[in-house]
Amino acid sequence: MIEALEARGLKKAFNGVKAADDVSVVIRSGEIVSLIGANGAGKTTFVNMVTGYLKPDSGTILSQGREITGLKPREITRLGVCRSFQIPQVFNDLSLEENLLVAVNVALKGAARSHSPLRNAGNRNARQMADEILVRFKLEDYRHNRANEVSGGTRKLLDVGMATISHPRVLLLDEPTSGVASNEKFAFMDVVMNALADEEVAVMFIEHDMDIVRRYAHRVIVFHEGRVLADGATEDALNQDDVKRYVTGSAA
Amino acid sequence: MLSLQRNVALGALALTIALAVLGAFVPEWILYTCALVLAKGLVVLGLCLLLRMNLVSFGQGLYYCAGAYICGLVSQMGISDAFFLTFLAALGSAVVGLILGLFLSGYRSVFFAMFNLALSMILYGVLLKSISLGGSDGVGVAAPTYLGYAPDGEMRLYVFFVFALAVAGASSVFAFLYTKSEMGLASASVKDCEIRLEYLGLSVRYLIIFNFVIASTLAGIGGALVAMVSGHIIPELAYWTTSGEFVFITVLSGPNGILSAFGATAVFETIRLVAGQNMPNSWQMLLGSFLLLSILFMPNGISGLFRRAKAPKPDAVGEGINND
Numbered sequence: 001m002i003e004a005l006e007a008r009g010l011k012k013a014f015n016g017v018k019a020a021d022d023v024s025v026v027i028r029s030g031e032i033v034s035l036i037g038a039n040g041a042g043k044t045t046f047v048n049m050v051t052g053y054l055k056p057d058s059g060t061i062l063s064q065g066r067e068i069t070g071l072k073p074r075e076i077t078r079l080g081v082c083r084s085f086q087i088p089q090v091f092n093d094l095s096l097e098e099n100l101l102v103a104v105n106v107a108l109k110g111a112a113r114s115h116s117p118l119r120n121a122g123n124r125n126a127r128q129m130a131d132e133i134l135v136r137f138k139l140e141d142y143r144h145n146r147a148n149e150v151s152g153g154t155r156k157l158l159d160v161g162m163a164t165i166s167h168p169r170v171l172l173l174d175e176p177t178s179g180v181a182s183n184e185k186f187a188f189m190d191v192v193m194n195a196l197a198d199e200e201v202a203v204m205f206i207e208h209d210m211d212i213v214r215r216y217a218h219r220v221i222v223f224h225e226g227r228v229l230a231d232g233a234t235e236d237a238l239n240q241d242d243v244k245r246y247v248t249g250s251a252a
Numbered sequence: 253m254l255s256l257q258r259n260v261a262l263g264a265l266a267l268t269i270a271l272a273v274l275g276a277f278v279p280e281w282i283l284y285t286c287a288l289v290l291a292k293g294l295v296v297l298g299l300c301l302l303l304r305m306n307l308v309s310f311g312q313g314l315y316y317c318a319g320a321y322i323c324g325l326v327s328q329m330g331i332s333d334a335f336f337l338t339f340l341a342a343l344g345s346a347v348v349g350l351i352l353g354l355f356l357s358g359y360r361s362v363f364f365a366m367f368n369l370a371l372s373m374i375l376y377g378v379l380l381k382s383i384s385l386g387g388s389d390g391v392g393v394a395a396p397t398y399l400g401y402a403p404d405g406e407m408r409l410y411v412f413f414v415f416a417l418a419v420a421g422a423s424s425v426f427a428f429l430y431t432k433s434e435m436g437l438a439s440a441s442v443k444d445c446e447i448r449l450e451y452l453g454l455s456v457r458y459l460i461i462f463n464f465v466i467a468s469t470l471a472g473i474g475g476a477l478v479a480m481v482s483g484h485i486i487p488e489l490a491y492w493t494t495s496g497e498f499v500f501i502t503v504l505s506g507p508n509g510i511l512s513a514f515g516a517t518a519v520f521e522t523i524r525l526v527a528g529q530n531m532p533n534s535w536q537m538l539l540g541s542f543l544l545l546s547i548l549f550m551p552n553g554i555s556g557l558f559r560r561a562k563a564p565k566p567d568a569v570g571e572g573i574n575n576d
């Protein structure tokens with residue numbers, strides 16, 4: 001069986017702190033998984049390793065059966081594994097539309113495999129693709145606003161939108177709802193999930209809010225001190241005693 | 253799809269012809285200064301492209317000097333065609349830019365600036381010591397010819413001015429289209445967020461090298477023009493004050509314009525000319541004060557003035573681009 005993403009025995013230590021300690025995780029194509037765990041459990045470290053920002057000390061990472069361990073972020077992106085960031089990584093000085101045009105052009109070029117110093121970045125094709133993302137992520141109203149002028153939630157949407165542009169097979173969202181006002185979190189996740197509904201993409205999102213996890217995840221993976229504490233259908237995993245004790249805080 | 257390209261090229265052509273006609277009616281010293289402005293403006297244009305990425309090279313004199321020496325030394329061998337010499341200088345400085353760019357692209361901010369400075373001072377030192385290259389006296393550059401046409405006497409400077417205009421015009425069209433292109437746009441976003449670019453699938457290093465090579469090529473072309481108009485090349489072309497001057501003008505220009513690069517060079521040369529004649533001992537002070545005021549009141553340089561004057565910004569990328 002070729003999985004969208006498979007991590008085998010990942011280990012990573014920072015000065016003796018085990019941020020990943022024999023982590024094995026499988027994500028199947030099309031499923032929506034939530035990754036939860038207390039602060040410092042190693043969730044971001046996992047995403048960083050999978051997307052090539054960090055090299056695991058040991059272990060193997062595969063995507064669609066192809067080994068991607070140790071590749072650079074840009075190479076992994078081109079192989080269809082993309083991510084968003086805990087703190088949005090967008091171009092603050094550019095308008096939202098321009099942000100997406102950069103992303104679209106890079107994605108198009110990746111497809112065309114040619115660098116063109118003279119092809120207009122605002123060509124019709126690129127604009128259409130950027131427009132499509134603006135609409136899908138409900139960003140049309142802010143298209144001319146600079147990224148540093150819009151709300152945290154809007155910036156988050158832009159961040160996810162940029163990660164989606166190349167139609168990844170696996171999308172890792174690092175705390176998409178952090179920085180989003182609490183009464184807007186559901187609306188925010190609705191936008192994200194609707195936007196992704198038509199993509200054939202496996203989504204893994206890191207989340208601290210269990211209401212969100214319950215509502216959107218098919219499956220939950222729980223990290224604790226760099227290890228996988230639980231992995232299963234959402235309610236099953238959340239009802240496990242040690243998960244309640246160490247992570248969700250609703251001790252039995 | 254191609255109408256932006258066409259419009260820009262036509263606009264540049266019209267401007268070039270207008271200036272060429274005007275040039276026929278001005279005294280020699282103005283023509284000479286204008287040729288100098290075109291040459292130096294090209295170097296500044298390259299620096300503007302780097303500044304868009306938040307990179308400042310304090311050693312752009314290196315590529316300027318390399319272009320000038322390639323032009324000068326080849327002309328010593330009896331080849332005087334301006335087109336060929338300019339092409340060789342462009343090629344040579346591009347190669348130098350590529351080799352050094354591979355190394356420099358790993359650095360940012362002050363390291364990038366200072367490594368460039370250091371490298372340019374090495375070239376300066378080498379040229380100073382090279383007797384075969386004329387040492388500190390430099391060497392003369394033969395009067396250029398144009399595809400077999402050798403203008404004489406009064407025509408010489410004017411024809412060169414037209415040639416320089418054409419070269420600067422073509423380079424400016426390229427630079428403009430480049431800044432509007434996918435790579436140009438991506439370059440402008442390097443300063444904001446390198447991580448995102450890498451995660452979009454782009455090598456930031458490649459992008460920096462690419463821009464660096466363009467900037468060195470432009471500097472080399474500028475150097476070739478300066479060699480031909482002044483008829484002389486000297487190691488000072490690589491000296492740090494030369495590079496500093498370029499940075500000075502680039503700050504005055506601001507990163508976002510094409511014409512502003514030449515405009516700022518013209519302002520600089522004019523101040524130097526006027527002040528140098530009237531207050532020979534304190535013109536540097538005047539230049540310094542001028543830079544101070546321009547940074548205070550025009551933080552984005554001359555190009556920033558025009559930006560703000562334009563519509564409330566939105567479409568900076570896509571102006572005039574809906575050519576369906």
Ligand SMILES: Nc1ncnc2c1ncn2[C@@H]1O[C@H](COP(=O)(O)OP(=O)(O)OP(=O)(O)O)[C@@H](O)[C@H]1O
Nearest residue numbers: 014017018019037038039040041042043044045046
């Ligand atoms: N680059 C790094 N250098 C040193 N230590 C690091 C680094 N990245 C992570 N760590 C450490 O590894 C552990 C796991 O961190 P990680 O960021 O993966 O946690 P997390 O689960 O994402 O937490 P949070 O919910 O707070 O985002 C922590 O102890 C952290 O201090």
Ligand SMILES: [Mg+2]
Nearest residue numbers: 043044045086
């Ligand atoms: Mg984290």
